[in-house]
Amino acid sequence: METFAHFDSGHEFPEEIVMAAGFSPVKILGDVREGTAAADEYLFPFFCPFTRGCLVEALENSGKWAGIGFAHGCDATDHHYDIWKAHIKTTPFFYVNTPMKVDKTAQNFYKGVLTLFINNLNKQYAITIGEKELKDAIGLSNQVKSLMRQLASLRSEKDIPNSDYFEMTRMAVRTPKGLLVEELKTLLADWESRKPFPAGKTPILLTGSDVTFVEWMELLDTAGFRVVRDDLSLGERYFAATIPDTDDPVEALVTYSRNIPQSATRTPSDGRMEYLLKALSETKVDAVVSQNMKFCEPYAIDAVWTVPAIREKGYKVIHLERDYTPAVDNQLLTRLEAFKEVIQQKGGNRNA
Numbered sequence: 001m002e003t004f005a006h007f008d009s010g011h012e013f014p015e016e017i018v019m020a021a022g023f024s025p026v027k028i029l030g031d032v033r034e035g036t037a038a039a040d041e042y043l044f045p046f047f048c049p050f051t052r053g054c055l056v057e058a059l060e061n062s063g064k065w066a067g068i069g070f071a072h073g074c075d076a077t078d079h080h081y082d083i084w085k086a087h088i089k090t091t092p093f094f095y096v097n098t099p100m101k102v103d104k105t106a107q108n109f110y111k112g113v114l115t116l117f118i119n120n121l122n123k124q125y126a127i128t129i130g131e132k133e134l135k136d137a138i139g140l141s142n143q144v145k146s147l148m149r150q151l152a153s154l155r156s157e158k159d160i161p162n163s164d165y166f167e168m169t170r171m172a173v174r175t176p177k178g179l180l181v182e183e184l185k186t187l188l189a190d191w192e193s194r195k196p197f198p199a200g201k202t203p204i205l206l207t208g209s210d211v212t213f214v215e216w217m218e219l220l221d222t223a224g225f226r227v228v229r230d231d232l233s234l235g236e237r238y239f240a241a242t243i244p245d246t247d248d249p250v251e252a253l254v255t256y257s258r259n260i261p262q263s264a265t266r267t268p269s270d271g272r273m274e275y276l277l278k279a280l281s282e283t284k285v286d287a288v289v290s291q292n293m294k295f296c297e298p299y300a301i302d303a304v305w306t307v308p309a310i311r312e313k314g315y316k317v318i319h320l321e322r323d324y325t326p327a328v329d330n331q332l333l334t335r336l337e338a339f340k341e342v343i344q345q346k347g348g349n350r351n352a
């Protein structure tokens with residue numbers, strides 16, 4: 001099956017439409033270990049480094065992809081569309097103009113956007129994406145999300161290192177979905193047989209910029225933290241909601257887009273806070289780790305509001321700025337370890 005790559009800053013791209021078109025969707029994530037030199041020729045140095053890593057991946061691999069789909073997310077992804085179009089000539093480009101609002105007007109607009117995307121794919125590849133294909137893709141996608149929810153729920157009960165959770169979420173957006181279902185079932189049996197949650201680890205909720213490389217999740221484990229809840233795109237934003245089973249599959253995708261844990265680029269931001277507080281009420285955590293990658297404005301700006309709001313509810317919160325590097329940041333590690341000590345001294349959790 002041919003692969004179709006997509007690039008978004010949250011979970012805005014409608015994978016199910018390219019699945020219905022007969023392609024296997026692959027989320028472009030870049031490779032932090034490779035550096036961004038190839039992309040730096042085309043982009044300002046203060047541009048989000050994660051997206052520069054994505055451009056490096058596209059420059060190297062676009063010839064292998066049937067197409068590249070962009071979804072409107074943050075300013076970085078939007079500006080990249082023009083830059084990539086100018087410099088990558090080996091594959092067709094599509095732009096999905098996901099609205100930043102979630103009200104009724106925005107939903108009507110988005111339905112038109114998705115219909116246009118379907119028509120453009122039909123025209124480009126001489127195919128016909130029908131209701132049946134879309135419903136089959138939605139069914140498969142929901143199967144994946146259900147398995148991921150079961151896996152994720154084990155984080156607070158079993159010994160699941162942050163790296164294992166990260167690799168599971170990364171695999172979910174890079175593997176053909178049919179194969180993925182089998183992989184996730186095998187993983188579920190493995191995780192269910194793991195030892196109980198380790199006594200020395202502190203359960204946390206992780207929020208902020210998407211974490212796209214395993215080394216940063218490992219850093220949290222080194223500092224003694226286990227991520228048992230999150231609202232990241234390589235995380236709960238991807239699997240928390242089910243795509244509704246309705247007669248109109250395009251309408252179902254619109255509703256799904258409204259129901260997922262919202263990213264910092266969506267407005268109003270209330271939905272994002274609602275999801276965070278809901279997660280905190282559902283699962284016992286001892287603290288919240290909020291972070292933004294350097295040059296990630298949406299999450300840096302949002303933290304000014306989310307961090308005090310969560311703290312006001314009685315939770316212990318730390319906010320960090322991190323670099324796009326696989327190297328261990330010892331300063332950050334020291335801050336996290338100090339934060340863990342404070343939590344332990346004060347008895348952990350809310351209202352302490």
Ligand code: SF4
Pocket residue numbers: 008009048049050051074075076077209210293295296297298299
């Ligand atoms: S890390 Fe921040 S700036 Fe970069 S793509 Fe994601 S949301 Fe946009």
